[in-house]
Amino acid sequence: MAAKTPLEVAQYTAQTGMKKAQYPVSSVLVLSFLAGAFIALGFLLDIRVIASVPAEWGSLVNLIGAAVFPVGLIMVLIGGGELLTGNMMAVPLATIARKLSVGSMVKNLSLVTIGNFLGAIFVAYAFGHVLGLTGEGVYLAKVVDMAGHKLHDGFLQAFISGIGCNWLVALAVWLSYASDTMSGKVLGIWFPTMAFVAIGFQHVVANMFLIPAAIFEGHYSWGQYVMNFIPVWLGNLTGGALFVAAAYWVVYLRQAEPKVKPEVVTSIEPVEAEGRVMLSKQA
Template identity: 50%
Template structure:
């Protein structure tokens, strides 16, 4: 017996998961969303703690090393269990295309998960980043300020495009993890795509719910207005990457019936 699913089987599995997510009670989505936001923030926090002391002359090594540890966040989401907005930008649209849910179910899930993710990310930034002083002293303070400033000042269009690439890779990680039948396979499926997006420097809306407020709180020269605009751009791009480049693409290939010209 194979220890992994075929892409066509993954499509059916992901659509069924999307259906279940749309039916989940709001308070469970909020709790699981909080956990996912915290998990992703912890992944970003360990990235900063591991790479901040390396010199800029080793920028490529810093990116690779940060990418190597950041995936722990999504591993916790997928294996331990949590609700992550960016992954749901693939599963819910796929269920919608397959006519397993309506648009109301998608919006319902995204709304409560977004709120939970934001609360979880802010919790880690405030309690661990500031309260535990993990980001209040150099070189960690300087690093988080630089990261937050660069993200907040990235042009809006560039943020969207970067976020498309990010969630294309994140959703592929989730997609492949659904296809693995054992924990080792899920870890490998998650690690490579997430390492890639982090090393490239793509924009992830939930990760940025952590690093932008954390940077602001330790002195980054940015405003809440800039942060919100960045989040909006990252949300739009992440949604396109998850919905169009993953859910729609695989629905058309593996799930649409012959002669059916609709996608939702």
């Protein structure tokens, strides 16, 4: 089977969210560190590609950057990683479906937030600042400009932008779960992710790389970053948990899962009876 039905995706996602919350703390931290680093590398690639593109190209510049950014999420979902925005959909769905406690959900999202931040800031400092990939020339100018646009949004704007972002990113995760093939997963991830980047929505983990990268070069402050982090985190949670998880739970999982159909049971009984007869004859 090439793809799951929406009902099967909902069931699979709820099960996946439950499993995510049951991972050992050490595993969650390692996988979330990797995910934060992967998203940061995707953003770094975006910056390195578009920084020197002529301004006359207009919005086409955003499309080019958006087209390469999904590499990060592909590495997370296929290579392995715990990404906060994806967990903000899968783990709440498991909680709504009563497979997890609220405490387990909060613990998982908190640990993944920490791990993602460590991974993203490692890339921002080691590759961006120390190696100079975001600290010189047009690359520095692009980082400062992009970070400034993120920080310019007020609380409400950043919150709503966060909703839009994770509505799309959570759907990218959802579509990747729907496919049973590598190519299908890549395509499912690529287009919704490209859309959120091209639109300019705010992604809390991407910002964990972008804004600190600018701070390491002497621009902006950690206080400004915190005031951006809070509304974007809350907006991403709302987008993933409400607009994807809760919406699909209402449609597909609110009713109790159907019991085994009677005809399935009766179709098994003759086989079992026949087996008993055959065994008795052999005896």
